[in-house]
Amino acid sequence: MAKAYSTDLRLRVLADYDNGVRLVNLADRYRVSERWLYKLLRQRKETRCIEPRRGRTGPKPKLAAHENRLRELIDAVPDATLEELKQKLGLGVSITTLWRALRDLGVTLKKSAPRGRASSLLACGDSGTGPEKVCFSR
Numbered sequence: 001m002a003k004a005y006s007t008d009l010r011l012r013v014l015a016d017y018d019n020g021v022r023l024v025n026l027a028d029r030y031r032v033s034e035r036w037l038y039k040l041l042r043q044r045k046e047t048r049c050i051e052p053r054r055g056r057t058g059p060k061p062k063l064a065a066h067e068n069r070l071r072e073l074i075d076a077v078p079d080a081t082l083e084e085l086k087q088k089l090g091l092g093v094s095i096t097t098l099w100r101a102l103r104d105l106g107v108t109l110k111k112s113a114p115r116g117r118a119s120s121l122l123a124c125g126d127s128g129t130g131p132e133k134v135c136f137s138r
Helices: 007-018 023-030 034-047 064-076 082-089 095-105 118-123
Strands: 108-111 134-137
Touching (some): 007 023, 023 034, 064 082
């Protein structure tokens, strides 16, 4: 992503504009787009500030309002799979969204260590394709 133009450049551009230099000439002189000049002038008019604006933060996390409920579920059933947590929450979110919410809460996923050899697991009827059990911890 491109960096914002410096405040020094903004001051010089606006000083020249206030002295009567046309926008087309300013764009050529400072190697900026005319569209950026219009945005800068509008920003100065509306906010009386010429500092670069902060980036937009994006949409709010879908599970932010359910943070306490999610923590309660983890405390009650620490070995639940993500799919089981999703079902218990009863919300229409993806597994990835749920995983990101847990990551943002600082909850780590700890896979339980396998018991025995892989051949003995297959002999017991476990195909190895089912959901993995994980333990959550803080």
